[in-house]
Each structure stands twice: as structure tokens, then as C-alpha cells.
Amino acid sequence: MHNEHIIPTDHATAAEVFLQDEERANWHDKALWFIREKRDVATKQIPDWELLRETASQIKQNVLGNLDNYLEQFEQNALQNGIKVHWAADAAEHNQIVLNIIQQHGIQKLVKSKSMLTEECHLNDYLLENGIDVIDTDLGERVVQLAKEPPSHIVLPCIHKRKEEVGELFHIHLGTEKGASDPAYLTEAARQHLREKFLTSDLAITGVNFAIAETGGFVVCTNEGNADMGAHLAKVHIACMGIEKIIPKAENLGVFLRLLARSATGQPITTYSSHFHRPAKGQEMHLVLVDNGRSVQLGRKDFYNSLKCIRCGACINTCPVYRRSGGHSYHYAISGPIGAILAPNMDMRKNADLPFASTLCGSCTNVCPVKIDIHNQLYKWRQVLGEEGYVPATKKQSMKAMGSLLANPTLYRIAGKSGRTMMRLLPGLANNKAMNPWAKQRDMPAPPKESFRDWYLKNKKQHD
Amino acid sequence: MTSREKILNQVRQNKPVAIPLPQNITFATVTEPERLPAFVKSFTSAGGVVSIVPDFTTIGQELQVLFDQPERVMNTIPAVGYGLAPTDAIAQGHILANLEVAVVTGSLGVAENGAIWVSVENIPTRVLPFICEHLVLVLPQSKIVGTMHEAYAILPKSFPDYGVFIAGPSRTADIEQSLVIGAHGPKRAHVFILENE
Structure with a gap:
């Protein structure tokens, strides 16, 4: 399933399959737009929303510029708090560390709350191969786990599933009534x-939303309460985080917790924002700091901003391409615009198609709570991937032809005129779905008789 | 070289130019007279229930009406005077698996989002406010601040071993975006705001 050498189905092809079910595609589009609208309402209630975003972006800039110092400060304080700190250079080492802790305690079964990092590292598959039973406890994650699928969205893991499909899965696996699909x-x-799983698991894995350098503690946000149910009832708690999740001070949480849930779902805050500083009596608390390509991304001057991401999913909900192609089309743990700028750093060959899965409309950048210039980075990744030879030949050739055309005014005018004539005389050519991929789901507009330039010159004369 | 050194070296080598941490920024707040209504609005929009009461005794009386079996109520606030009081720290939260009601002190409330700070210092075991079916929080009106910035300014710099902001009952909308109250935690969150404390 996660063979490193297999190039996955590219985004455009996967999207085409997704769009074959038009009714479902429309429903998916609307469901996500509904969340985007809730986000808008929530942000409008904060008079200084823009100041919050700017402040958050600057705090993150400060973090990335001092990341080594903050990591060391965090480690020192966490150790003093009695938290065991581990460092993992890559996904394999992360998985190995987690497995070691599990095996040291002779544990066979564990509960896990949502952690995109563990998805990125494919921890579940690894533990399963080693005979450990992992139970995802976030409702959406449990649904996709039962369906043997990866999450399709970082905040709403089963947003692609209809309630009838969830009902069928639960009927098979949990014994609910056949045909029942009421969400409640x-x-x-x-x-x-899952309550039975919480009560009988000795080990719990959680993600981390923010880790505080100054206090050596970390914050986990959920609506369901599953991170807390798991962590508090287990003898061992392992929290896994990417190294970019550090923030300098506890007071910075004021800024980030105000932004996170409003951007994600339009709630003013998640139901639970849990601050873990020291293990409970008789409990063991581990924290795994994972690099897995982040320190490389940090050195890419056009792309390091992507490490500011707080995983709210706002860019995903607003993206017209994501909404009409579904999260699985992105074949990377993190889908949507943010995933498309993180994925090429991990593997340019495998993920070369993702920066092209965008119209560059800029909506992602507009909603990002930490002001990542997502659409600019998508554009810049296209250049890098082209230079490095990862762009498919057909796309590269047509882009090259277009490039020289747009750089030469005379050529542009000639091409424009012949294009308009062609479209009038042979409209079937532009609308030919096989020859022009753009026309696949669209009809080309009727070509105008004259170009803007001709019209302008004519009208300018009249008014002179 | 250990992974720790490897990561730190690479970060040191690759990190962008540092800018100073933004300091002393003033954000708009909720004015004092608006705090209580704003808090009530936030907490109820999140699916919670709010009662404003004059004193602890009234809370006990109201709980008696809502939950007629005092042995199913774990009350951590003696002045409320209803339910069973935990005598010691609880080592295994598992024993609370069938608990109906927990009565817990909230030491801080936030008007803008209805979040209430619960510290481990005020509960006999960390899982208590999550494992119960109904969570009852008691919050003095004087402890309601405007925004999260003010909340963090008040919280102690040396954080308790564990503390949590709770903003309503547990919830999920993972199935077709339909909001369902009562995911893994309490199905009901009821805050009593004490007017005169």
C-alpha cells in the first residue's frame, strides 16, 4: 500500500474518477463550502482578525528562525517536567521509537487520537505489521480505519463518506442495525x-497541536474528548509531533487558539484544549520530536513558510480543486493546497503532479490563519519541478510554447487571430475532449469576433 | 551522531533569518458589562447549559431536582452539598466508568468562546470531567475574562501538571457534518455561574 517506489495515480486522473459520480461530487463540494462559510462568520466576529493572523505569522517566523534554540529549551523543560523526550530523524525512526516503547511494556493493543504526523509516517501499518492492534478513536478516523482507507481531510477524515456508507460499515463491524444511517x-x-477500548488500553498515542518551549508542556485540541479519554486512562501516553509545532511562550497560545478552531470549523474554540505538563502519578509520558524532511524544507527559501502551518484545514475547505476532486486524489497524508506544497519536499518524483492541482486562485492564501503564501508556493513548486525534470513532457511542451507566445507580442496577436478564426470555423476542435483537457467538463465560450486590442484601437480612434 | 544532533545541526544550518517575537500587542477585548452575556451566548451556542445562581446552596438544590440519586453524583465542591465527595486522589479513573454526574470547579471563564479552565488541582483524577455522562461546572462570575489573551495572562506561569479549557459538551460532526452532542465525553455540560463570589 505504501510502497515507496510506486508512482501513484496522478491527481488529474484520480479527480476524473471522483467526478464520474456527479451527484456525490456536488454534495462534497457543498459540504466543504458550508464549512468555509462557517469559518467566514466566525472570523467576522473578531474585530482584529487580521492583526491576529499577522501576529501568528510573525510568531511562527520567529520560531523558524530560532528553531534549534526553542527545541533545546523545550527539551530541557520537558525533561524537568518528567516527560521522556525522543528524537526521530525520519518516519522509520519515529515508528521504531514508538514500537520500542510499546514492546517495553508488553502491550498488544492501543488507542490513538488524531495525529496527522502518524499518518505521514504510516505508523498504523507499521504497528499492524508488528502485531500491535491500533484503534483510532476520533470518530471520522475510526470510520476510515474500518473502511481501510486513509483520511481524506486533516480535520474531517471521512468527509468523503455518505452517512449510508458509514451505517453499512458500522453494521458490519459494530453490529448496528442494517440500513440505519442516522448520525446520532x-x-x-x-x-x-470505543469506550470499551479506552477502558481496556494501557497505552495511548496522541498528536500535539502546540508545544511550549518556555514551559516544556504541550497542548492537544479535540472536540470529542478522545485524546483525553485515551491519555488519562492509559499507563503510558506517547505524544508525537513534528519539530515545527514549537511555540515560544504559553501566552502565544492566546493567539493560536483563537485562530485554530475558527479557521477550521467556525467554532470559537475546540471543546477541549488540553495542556499536558507532567505525567500523572504512576503514569509514563513520552514525547517524540520528528524531523522527517522538515529541516530540509526549512532551508528552501521559497517554501519554508509552509512550516508555519497549524493544520486547521481552511485552505482545503476553500479550495475549488479539492472540493471537486476529493482528498484521496492527492495521494499524500495531507491533502489540498497545503499538502500540495509539503508533499514535493518529501518526494518530488512521486508528488510532482500536486502543485498543478490548483487554479492558483489564491483563496487558500486569503484564509490561511498564519498567512502562508500558499498559491505562490504552488506556482514556485511548478518552476522547481520543471527545472528538476519532474514535469510530464506534454505539460512541459505546451507550457514552453505558451511561454514563448506570451513573451512575444507580435506572435501573440497572430496566434490570437488564428485561434479565434479556428474556434469559429472549427468549434469542435477547442471543444474536443480528447485534444483539449480543459474542455473535459466545460464548453468553451463562443470566440469574440475581434480581440480586445482591435476593439480598443478602434474605439480609441472614435473618442480621440 | 545521534538523531538529536543531526536534526539540530541541520536546523541550525538551514534556518531562516530570525525576527523578534511580537510583544505587547493589544487586542480588542470584551468590555466588563458585556462579559457575562457574551460568555452565556458562547457556552450555549456550543451546546452547553448556563444557570446564573446567587450561591452554592442554590446549586445543590438545583442538582437535586435534575439528578435524584445523590450516589451517582461525584461532587468535588463541599459547599454545593449534594452528592458524594471524593476523599482522596483516585489512582484509577476506570472506576468512574459509569459515573452519571461530576461537579467540578472552573477557575477561569473566557467570554469570547465560553471556555472554562479546569485544573488538575481541583479534581481527584484527570479523567473525571471526560468520563462522566453530565459535567457540572461551577464558575464565579468575577472570574470571567474577555479573551484568551487575558486568560493566559492570569494562568500561573508554572502550569499545573494538567489543565484543560472546556467549552461545552463533547461533540462531533464527522458524519456528514451533522452535529451530534456527546461523542466520547459528557453528553451535557452545565455551568452554574455564581453571582456573588
Whole structure:
């Protein structure tokens, strides 16, 4: 499933499959736009929203410029707090560290709350191969786990699933009534099923939203309460985080917690914002700091801004391409615009198609709570991937032809005129779905009789 | 070279130019007279219930009406006077698996989002406010601040071993974006705001 050498189906092809079910594609589009609208309402209630975004972006800039110092400060304080700190250079080392802790305690079964980092590292597959039973406890994550799928969205893991499909999965795995699809009924079934898992698991894995250098503690945000149910009932708690999740001071949480949930779902704050500083009596607390390509991205001057991301998913909800192609089309743990600028850093060959899965409309950049210039980075990745030879030949050739055309005014005018004539005389050519991929889901507009330039010159004469 | 050194070296080598940490920025707040109504609005929009009461005794009386079996109520606030009081720290939270009600002190409330700070210092075990079916929080009106910035300015610099902002009952909207109250934590969150404390 995660063979490193296989080039996955490219985004455009996967999107085409997604779009074959038009009714579902429209529903998916609307579901995400609904969340985007809730985000808008929430942000409008904060008079200094823009100041918050700017401040958050600057705090993150400060963090990235001092990341080594903050990591050391955090480690020192966390150790003093009695938290065991581990360092993992890559996904494999992260997985190995987690497995070691599990095996040291002779544990066979564990509960896990949402952590995109562990998705990035494919921890579940690794633990399963080593005979460990992992139970995802976030409702959406449990649904995709039962369906043997990866999450399709970082905040809403099963946003691509209809309630009838969830009902069928729960009928098979949890024994709910056949045909039942009421979300309240299904949620109650999951609650009972997972409560038993919480009560019988000796180890819990959670993600980390923010780790505070100054205090050596970390914050985990959920709406369901699953991170807390897991961590507090287990003898061992392992929290896994990317090294960019550090913030300097506790007071910075004021800025980030105000932005996070409003940007993500339009809530003013998640139901639970849990601050872990020291293990409970008789409990063991581990924290794994993971690099996995982040320190490389830090050195890419056009792309290091992507490390400011707080994983709210706002860019995903607003993206017209994501909404109409679905998270799985991105074949990377983090989908949507932010995933498309993180993924090429990990593997340019495998992820060369992702920066092209965008119209560059800039909506992602407009909603980003830490002001990452996402659409600029998508554009810049295209250049880098082209230079490095990872762009498909057909795309490269047509772009090259377009490039010389746009750079030469005379050529542009000639091409424009012949293009308009062609479209009038042979409209089938521009609308030919096989020859022009743009026309696949669209009809080309009727060509105008004259170009803007001709019109302007004519009208200018009249008015002179 | 250990992974720790390897990571730190690479970060040192690759990190961008540092800028100073933004300091002393003033954000708009919720004015004092607006705090209580704003808090009530936030907490109820999140699916919670709010009662404003004059004193602790009234809370006990109201709980008696809501939950008629005092042995199913774990009350950590003696002045409330209803339910069973935990005598010691609870080593294994598992024993609370069937607990109906927990009554817990909230030491700080935030008007802009309805979040209430619960510190481990005020509960006998960390899982208590999560494992109960109904969570009852008691919050003095005087402890409501405007925004999260003010909240962090008040919270102690040396954080408690564990503390959590709770903003309503547990919830999920993972199935087709339909909001369902009562995911893994309490199905009901009820805050009693004490007017005169």
C-alpha cells in the first residue's frame, strides 16, 4: 500500500474518477463550502482578525528562525517536567521509537487520537505489521480505519463518506442495525464501542497541536474528548509531533487558539484544549520530536513558510480543486493546497503532479490563519519541478510554447487571430475532449469576433 | 551522531533569518458589562447549559431536582452539598466508568468562546470531567475574562501538571457534518455561574 517506489495515480486522473459520480461530487463540494462559510462568520466576529493572523505569522517566523534554540529549551523543560523526550530523524525512526516503547511494556493493543504526523509516517501499518492492534478513536478516523482507507481531510477524515456508507460499515463491524444511517445513532454506537477500548488500553498515542518551549508542556485540541479519554486512562501516553509545532511562550497560545478552531470549523474554540505538563502519578509520558524532511524544507527559501502551518484545514475547505476532486486524489497524508506544497519536499518524483492541482486562485492564501503564501508556493513548486525534470513532457511542451507566445507580442496577436478564426470555423476542435483537457467538463465560450486590442484601437480612434 | 544532533545541526544550518517575537500587542477585548452575556451566548451556542445562581446552596438544590440519586453524583465542591465527595486522589479513573454526574470547579471563564479552565488541582483524577455522562461546572462570575489573551495572562506561569479549557459538551460532526452532542465525553455540560463570589 505504501510502497515507496510506486508512482501513484496522478491527481488529474484520480479527480476524473471522483467526478464520474456527479451527484456525490456536488454534495462534497457543498459540504466543504458550508464549512468555509462557517469559518467566514466566525472570523467576522473578531474585530482584529487580521492583526491576529499577522501576529501568528510573525510568531511562527520567529520560531523558524530560532528553531534549534526553542527545541533545546523545550527539551530541557520537558525533561524537568518528567516527560521522556525522543528524537526521530525520519518516519522509520519515529515508528521504531514508538514500537520500542510499546514492546517495553508488553502491550498488544492501543488507542490513538488524531495525529496527522502518524499518518505521514504510516505508523498504523507499521504497528499492524508488528502485531500491535491500533484503534483510532476520533470518530471520522475510526470510520476510515474500518473502511481501510486513509483520511481524506486533516480535520474531517471521512468527509468523503455518505452517512449510508458509514451505517453499512458500522453494521458490519459494530453490529448496528442494517440500513440505519442516522448520525446520532451511529455516533452513540461508536461511543459505546470505543469506550470499551479506552477502558481496556494501557497505552495511548496522541498528536500535539502546540508545544511550549518556555514551559516544556504541550497542548492537544479535540472536540470529542478522545485524546483525553485515551491519555488519562492509559499507563503510558506517547505524544508525537513534528519539530515545527514549537511555540515560544504559553501566552502565544492566546493567539493560536483563537485562530485554530475558527479557521477550521467556525467554532470559537475546540471543546477541549488540553495542556499536558507532567505525567500523572504512576503514569509514563513520552514525547517524540520528528524531523522527517522538515529541516530540509526549512532551508528552501521559497517554501519554508509552509512550516508555519497549524493544520486547521481552511485552505482545503476553500479550495475549488479539492472540493471537486476529493482528498484521496492527492495521494499524500495531507491533502489540498497545503499538502500540495509539503508533499514535493518529501518526494518530488512521486508528488510532482500536486502543485498543478490548483487554479492558483489564491483563496487558500486569503484564509490561511498564519498567512502562508500558499498559491505562490504552488506556482514556485511548478518552476522547481520543471527545472528538476519532474514535469510530464506534454505539460512541459505546451507550457514552453505558451511561454514563448506570451513573451512575444507580435506572435501573440497572430496566434490570437488564428485561434479565434479556428474556434469559429472549427468549434469542435477547442471543444474536443480528447485534444483539449480543459474542455473535459466545460464548453468553451463562443470566440469574440475581434480581440480586445482591435476593439480598443478602434474605439480609441472614435473618442480621440 | 545521534538523531538529536543531526536534526539540530541541520536546523541550525538551514534556518531562516530570525525576527523578534511580537510583544505587547493589544487586542480588542470584551468590555466588563458585556462579559457575562457574551460568555452565556458562547457556552450555549456550543451546546452547553448556563444557570446564573446567587450561591452554592442554590446549586445543590438545583442538582437535586435534575439528578435524584445523590450516589451517582461525584461532587468535588463541599459547599454545593449534594452528592458524594471524593476523599482522596483516585489512582484509577476506570472506576468512574459509569459515573452519571461530576461537579467540578472552573477557575477561569473566557467570554469570547465560553471556555472554562479546569485544573488538575481541583479534581481527584484527570479523567473525571471526560468520563462522566453530565459535567457540572461551577464558575464565579468575577472570574470571567474577555479573551484568551487575558486568560493566559492570569494562568500561573508554572502550569499545573494538567489543565484543560472546556467549552461545552463533547461533540462531533464527522458524519456528514451533522452535529451530534456527546461523542466520547459528557453528553451535557452545565455551568452554574455564581453571582456573588
